[in-house]
Amino acid sequence: MHDRYVGKWYGTLTFVQHNTATRPDDSTEHSTWREYAALPGRLRIEFEPLDSAAGVLFVRDSQFVFRGGRLTTATAFVHPLMVLGFDVYFDPAERTAHKLEQLGFDLATVHEETWDGRPAYVVGARAGDVRTRQFWVDKERLLFVRLLEPGQRDTTRTSDTRFNEYRPVGAAWVSAEVAFLVDGRQRWLEQYAEIRTGTPLPEVLFDPTRWAQTKH
Numbered sequence: 001m002h003d004r005y006v007g008k009w010y011g012t013l014t015f016v017q018h019n020t021a022t023r024p025d026d027s028t029e030h031s032t033w034r035e036y037a038a039l040p041g042r043l044r045i046e047f048e049p050l051d052s053a054a055g056v057l058f059v060r061d062s063q064f065v066f067r068g069g070r071l072t073t074a075t076a077f078v079h080p081l082m083v084l085g086f087d088v089y090f091d092p093a094e095r096t097a098h099k100l101e102q103l104g105f106d107l108a109t110v111h112e113e114t115w116d117g118r119p120a121y122v123v124g125a126r127a128g129d130v131r132t133r134q135f136w137v138d139k140e141r142l143l144f145v146r147l148l149e150p151g152q153r154d155t156t157r158t159s160d161t162r163f164n165e166y167r168p169v170g171a172a173w174v175s176a177e178v179a180f181l182v183d184g185r186q187r188w189l190e191q192y193a194e195i196r197t198g199t200p201l202p203e204v205l206f207d208p209t210r211w212a213q214t215k216h
Contacts, residue, residue: 001088001142002096008171009089010197013037017045020189040087042206043079058082059206061099069212078103084135084144085163085175104133104149115145131158141166143173157183169197 017033033055036044046055053069063077078099088096097107105124113122115136124134125148136146144163151157159182163175174195180188204214 001137001144002091002093004142005089005172009039009086010169010172010174011039012199012201013039013086013174013195013197014199014201015192015195018191018193020191022185022187022189036201036205037086038201038206040090041082043082044205053212055211057206057208057211059208064208064211066211071208071211074208080135080147081161081178084147088144089172100135105135106132112139120145141173143175151182160184167195172197 014034014036017035019031019033021029021031023029032048034046034048034050036046041059041061043058044055045057052067054067056066057064058077058079061076061078063073063075063079064071065073080100080103083096083099083103100107107123109126110121110123111125111127113120113127113136115138119139121137121139122134123137125132130148131150133149134147135144136148137143138145143166146163147159147161149159151159159180162179162181163177164179165176166173167176174192174197176192176195178190179186180190202214204210207214
């Protein structure tokens, strides 16, 4: 994955994210976020309304949560979707492998499946096992397409994250939709609009000490 796209992947990505949460009774709730990524490893999420000064910052393998412009929590966190969906195209393969092993993936176990009508590599589980933590990669395009793992709150359930609607961006790609399912039922859907790549982003956007002061 790294060798295919190194030097070709966009360094920044911005978009408006339209969310649909589906409750157990099948009712839905909608929200909008604004996101700014500087790759590798940095992501800023702002929750609307923007004057709430609420959001999340992922930087230096840490997560910073803000409410009302104030930092409420800061924790060490390696974001698997950042690693697999973006950072893999920048970081040396050894660094990516180390992070994935930290996250509990068995990189020595690989098999092939078909996903969305296309051949795919499955890393982390044997054929027929959809419970063990694993990630799926489009075999031809070498793009991350799926993450399966036990649920965080209830490990008897299976969490299924899917990067859908890939679109070409120069020699690279961007997924315009990400779906989150639990036991096969969609619980959260992210749809991206106003997608832009390669736009210069100020470093201050990713400074957790200056969250509320940042203007852009």
